[in-house]
Amino acid sequence: MLVQKYKDMLSGKSVIRELSEFATARGKEIGYENVFDYSLGNPSVPVPQEFTDAMIRMLQNEETNYLHGYSPSLGITSVREKVAASLERRFGLPYRKEHIFMTSGAAGAIAHAVRLVTVPGDEVLTFAPFFPEYHPYVDLSGAVLKVVPPQLDTFQINFEKAEEMMTEKVMAVLVNTPNNPTGVVYSEETIKKLAALMTEKSKQYGHPIYLITDEPYREIVFGGKTAPCVSKYYDNSIMCYSFSKSLSVPGERIGYVAVNPACEDAETFIYMCGQISRGIGHNCPSSIIQLAVAETIDLTADLSVYETNMNLIYNELVDLGITVVKPDGTFYIFPKAPEEDAKAFSKKALKYDLILVPADTFGAPGYFRMAYCIDTEKVERSLPVLRKFIKENY
Amino acid sequence: MLVQKYKDMLSGKSVIRELSEFATARGKEIGYENVFDYSLGNPSVPVPQEFTDAMIRMLQNEETNYLHGYSPSLGITSVREKVAASLERRFGLPYRKEHIFMTSGAAGAIAHAVRLVTVPGDEVLTFAPFFPEYHPYVDLSGAVLKVVPPQLDTFQINFEKAEEMMTEKVMAVLVNTPNNPTGVVYSEETIKKLAALMTEKSKQYGHPIYLITDEPYREIVFGGKTAPCVSKYYDNSIMCYSFSKSLSVPGERIGYVAVNPACEDAETFIYMCGQISRGIGHNCPSSIIQLAVAETIDLTADLSVYETNMNLIYNELVDLGITVVKPDGTFYIFPKAPEEDAKAFSKKALKYDLILVPADTFGAPGYFRMAYCIDTEKVERSLPVLRKFIKENY
Numbered sequence: 001m002l003v004q005k006y007k008d009m010l011s012g013k014s015v016i017r018e019l020s021e022f023a024t025a026r027g028k029e030i031g032y033e034n035v036f037d038y039s040l041g042n043p044s045v046p047v048p049q050e051f052t053d054a055m056i057r058m059l060q061n062e063e064t065n066y067l068h069g070y071s072p073s074l075g076i077t078s079v080r081e082k083v084a085a086s087l088e089r090r091f092g093l094p095y096r097k098e099h100i101f102m103t104s105g106a107a108g109a110i111a112h113a114v115r116l117v118t119v120p121g122d123e124v125l126t127f128a129p130f131f132p133e134y135h136p137y138v139d140l141s142g143a144v145l146k147v148v149p150p151q152l153d154t155f156q157i158n159f160e161k162a163e164e165m166m167t168e169k170v171m172a173v174l175v176n177t178p179n180n181p182t183g184v185v186y187s188e189e190t191i192k193k194l195a196a197l198m199t200e201k202s203k204q205y206g207h208p209i210y211l212i213t214d215e216p217y218r219e220i221v222f223g224g225k226t227a228p229c230v231s232k233y234y235d236n237s238i239m240c241y242s243f244s245k246s247l248s249v250p251g252e253r254i255g256y257v258a259v260n261p262a263c264e265d266a267e268t269f270i271y272m273c274g275q276i277s278r279g280i281g282h283n284c285p286s287s288i289i290q291l292a293v294a295e296t297i298d299l300t301a302d303l304s305v306y307e308t309n310m311n312l313i314y315n316e317l318v319d320l321g322i323t324v325v326k327p328d329g330t331f332y333i334f335p336k337a338p339e340e341d342a343k344a345f346s347k348k349a350l351k352y353d354l355i356l357v358p359a360d361t362f363g364a365p366g367y368f369r370m371a372y373c374i375d376t377e378k379v380e381r382s383l384p385v386l387r388k389f390i391k392e393n394y
Numbered sequence: 395m396l397v398q399k400y401k402d403m404l405s406g407k408s409v410i411r412e413l414s415e416f417a418t419a420r421g422k423e424i425g426y427e428n429v430f431d432y433s434l435g436n437p438s439v440p441v442p443q444e445f446t447d448a449m450i451r452m453l454q455n456e457e458t459n460y461l462h463g464y465s466p467s468l469g470i471t472s473v474r475e476k477v478a479a480s481l482e483r484r485f486g487l488p489y490r491k492e493h494i495f496m497t498s499g500a501a502g503a504i505a506h507a508v509r510l511v512t513v514p515g516d517e518v519l520t521f522a523p524f525f526p527e528y529h530p531y532v533d534l535s536g537a538v539l540k541v542v543p544p545q546l547d548t549f550q551i552n553f554e555k556a557e558e559m560m561t562e563k564v565m566a567v568l569v570n571t572p573n574n575p576t577g578v579v580y581s582e583e584t585i586k587k588l589a590a591l592m593t594e595k596s597k598q599y600g601h602p603i604y605l606i607t608d609e610p611y612r613e614i615v616f617g618g619k620t621a622p623c624v625s626k627y628y629d630n631s632i633m634c635y636s637f638s639k640s641l642s643v644p645g646e647r648i649g650y651v652a653v654n655p656a657c658e659d660a661e662t663f664i665y666m667c668g669q670i671s672r673g674i675g676h677n678c679p680s681s682i683i684q685l686a687v688a689e690t691i692d693l694t695a696d697l698s699v700y701e702t703n704m705n706l707i708y709n710e711l712v713d714l715g716i717t718v719v720k721p722d723g724t725f726y727i728f729p730k731a732p733e734e735d736a737k738a739f740s741k742k743a744l745k746y747d748l749i750l751v752p753a754d755t756f757g758a759p760g761y762f763r764m765a766y767c768i769d770t771e772k773v774e775r776s777l778p779v780l781r782k783f784i785k786e787n788y
Contacts, residue, residue: 003513007662009669047458059450064441068643104498104677111675119397133672140673249462251681268401275403278527279534281505283498286680287645 009136016040016357019346023355030353036382037355038370041180041331043248045301045373051247054295058288067291071284073274075102075256079294083256086297091229094261101273104285105253106216109240110137111280112257112273114172116238117210118143122171124212127157128363129334131180131214138174146170147363155182155325155334156190159197166201172210173198178217178227181362181369182334183310183327185227195234202236208264211237216255219246219300221329222307235262238269243293245331248301252289306331309372309379316383320390331373334359338394342368352389354382403530410434410751413740417749424747430776431749432764435574435725437642439695439767445641448689452682465681467668469496469650473688477650480691485623488655495667498679499647500610503634504531505674506651506667508566510632511604512537516565518606521551522757523728525574525608532568540564541757549576549719549728550584553591560595566604567592572611572621575756575763576728577704577721579621589628596630602658605631610649613640613694615723616701629656632663637687639725642695646683700725703766703773710777714784725767728753732788736762746783748776 016039023037058067074080080097087095103109118124120142126134128150138145148165151158166173173194177186186194195211202209213230218241221227231237242255257273259266277283284290310327317324323336337345342358346368349356359367372379410433417431452461468474474491481489497503512518514536520528522544532539542559545552560567567588571580580588589605596603607624612635615621625631636649651667653660671677678684704721711718717730731739736752740762743750753761766773 003509003511003666006509006666006669009672010662010665042464044459047462052453052458056450056453059446059453064446065438065642068441068645070436070644104675107672107677108675111673115400116397136669136672137675140670248458250464251462251678253677253680268404271404272397272400275400275530276534278403278501278530279505280674280676281498281502281531282675283501283647284645286647286683288683289680 015361019355019357022350026353033378035353035355036378036385037374038372039355039357041371041373043245043250043301043331043373044375045248045303045305047248048296048299048301050299051249051292051296054292055288058291067288069287071102071287071290073277073284074270075100075284076287076290076294079290082294082297083258087258089298091232093229093231095258096261098267098270099259099261101257101270102285102290103255103257104282105244105250105255106214106240106242107133107137108253108282108285109242109255109257110174110212110214111141111282112276113212113238113240114138114141114143115276115280116269116272117212118171121169123167123169124172124174125162125165125170126174126176127162129155129179129181129359129367130363131176132361134174143171150364152364153325155179155184156186157194159193162194163197166197166209168205170201170209171207172212174212174214175230176214177230178221178329180217180330181332181359182325183330183332184325185221185328186230188228191228191230191233198234208236212240213237214240216242216245217330220303220306220331222310222327225328227329231258231260235260237263246300246303247293247296249289252286254285254289254293305376306373308376309374312376312379312383313370313372316386320387322390331371333370333372334362334364334367335370337366337368338390340366342366348393349389352385354385354389409755413749413751416744420747427772429747429749430772430779431768432766433749433751435765435767437639437644437695437725437767438769439642439697439699441642442690442693442695444693445643445686445690448686449682452685461682461685463681465496465678465684467671467678468664469494469678470681470684470688473684476688476691477652481652483692485626487623487625489652490655492661492664493653493655495651495664496679496684497649497651498676499638499644499649500608500634500636501527501531502647502676502679503636503649503651504568504606504608505535505676506670507606507632507634508532508535508537509670509674510663510666511606512565515563517561517563518566518568519556519559519564520568520570521556523549523573523575523753523761524757525570526755528568537565544758546758547719549573549578550580551588553587556588557591560591560603562599564595564603565601566606568606568608569624570608571624572615572723574611574724575726575753576719577724577726578719579615579722580624582622585622585624585627592628602630606634607631608634610636610639611724614697614700614725616704616721619722621723625652625654629654631657640694640697641687641690643683646680648679648683648687699770700767702770703768706770706773706777707764707766710780714781716784725765727764727766728758728761729764731760731762732784734760736760742787743783746779748779748783
């Protein structure tokens, strides 16, 4: 019974939540500044001043019924136009407002994308390590999430297993690049290979397999690089975006679905999103927040701190002999625990007030995740503690 | 197939949307001020200055990561506390934050409420005339909406039919008072009778039947009266609220679920809402908007214009010999068309640039809805036109 299902979900305590609760409680004892909390992927950099200025300017000058009035169910038209124009400028695909549907963050976008292309019982494929929330996002739509085991040496895609698991029941593939929890960006080679496999299987099965791309970390890429735009390599693709990380406004829950202009029925898909919304209580995101992100569409917060933090942590881990793939972006790093049982490892770290998330639920047992969206000063203070912990235990 | 279902929904054009499109097109020809558009229930009064001031004050003074940061999945704790305290002050029930879940408007609230208490195949009972969006809200959850025929002389509940239709499959009853489209407020007598019937049937079937109360118009009641609080009369009740109309901020999509403190498992229900959210892409509503409504929790916009408009229209209709129940609140009135076919009536009205919505989809064929959330000056200008239309045709 579905109702029982929600009750059951309550008893499955999230490891991340438990660790975060521990961090808060411990913070009350010894001061939160002394707890090295790498548990939560919560953006820490300030919102761009331009965003705040735009909000204040609108509130001071615009009519309230314009700012806070009903937006059309697909999103405010001018906002959809600005999103489309920005995507076209950046990625060279001919996006128009007809391809854009404004959502409540990336979670809202994925909820629509999955319902667009699957019916209950269909399978959605994703690749470990993966964001564990994909399970409720997909499973509660009635579709079934299948997780392809990881390619541990690179955290690119394990194509041998992917091919095996891309059966006729698979209607969609869900990728997350730059990736939570690894920080890795899928290479052009990986994306091309995935596109070729999906094209071949689509032909073989006589139905399209859609590529859903979850891209909230798109703007956080290190070394002055940019992440390849997955949609450029596969026509039947649906981009899911959130401004949470780029503008550092996760609580505003603002994002969009952008259907590839080359996708068959792209415009019908967007109208279908409007229908899906009616049934899942999604509504549009806040009207004033839609207007504010449109005003700052090509800006980001100062995201450089994440690269600074990554380098500090990565170098320390390497120096400690820990196996780790260097992140290309995001604010995560995903090292291998120096013992097989990552949960035991994480538990030991707590004694040093180091909050490290064991990654079993990410589909990569034996690894752990550090979310380094915290002050650099704190990262620096944590490194000798990390060293002490490793040296004393391994 | 579910996907086909969303496609199919697209072909079923909404009468209200068609009429609204006509009004916009006609407005371009003759000036929108000359189109008497009674089609849309879109609040027209300004947002309270205090709301705007609170937004600006927060944006100028608070840290951006506080204003726009992740809120807990149940909503910002301080906001839930303020909502609970306000409900306790007003209705005398011991609401605490543990009974409150912040949602994306009333639609978001109903999406959660329905999923809390039904599994696919269960029935949800509502009473005609009813808000047609209840169909997607309920049907796309997998439950089935059943509509009890109207009590046409009063627009209270048709208890004879209600008793007949409250079978063992009914897990929830969904009421909307003050009512869209009739403007009628359910009397204390109606609510008591409904509560008694539901208590009796719950006992008979050995399972609770939950009462979901959709209350976005609660603050718009005429004659200095207040609407009886339905939750006071039935323990197993779930209140769904939106600030859309009270604060005139429909585009902000902000509301809540308030589970009756006397409901069994009230607190579990709220945590279950958090789990449901994970699966439907709901997320929390905007964090800054949550904070802003908490700052203005007991305020409303100046809603008096709706009563002024209602009296003007009601008196004119009565004078014209039209059958009509006097609204107790909202910004709707629901007269009987002077011919059997309300669609034909509505079509004829278009020639006079009067946009009246035929009410077949509201479950009351032969009636029509007027949404009078427009300027009083325009209402006044519309009355001679309405008179001319009726006199020339009936």
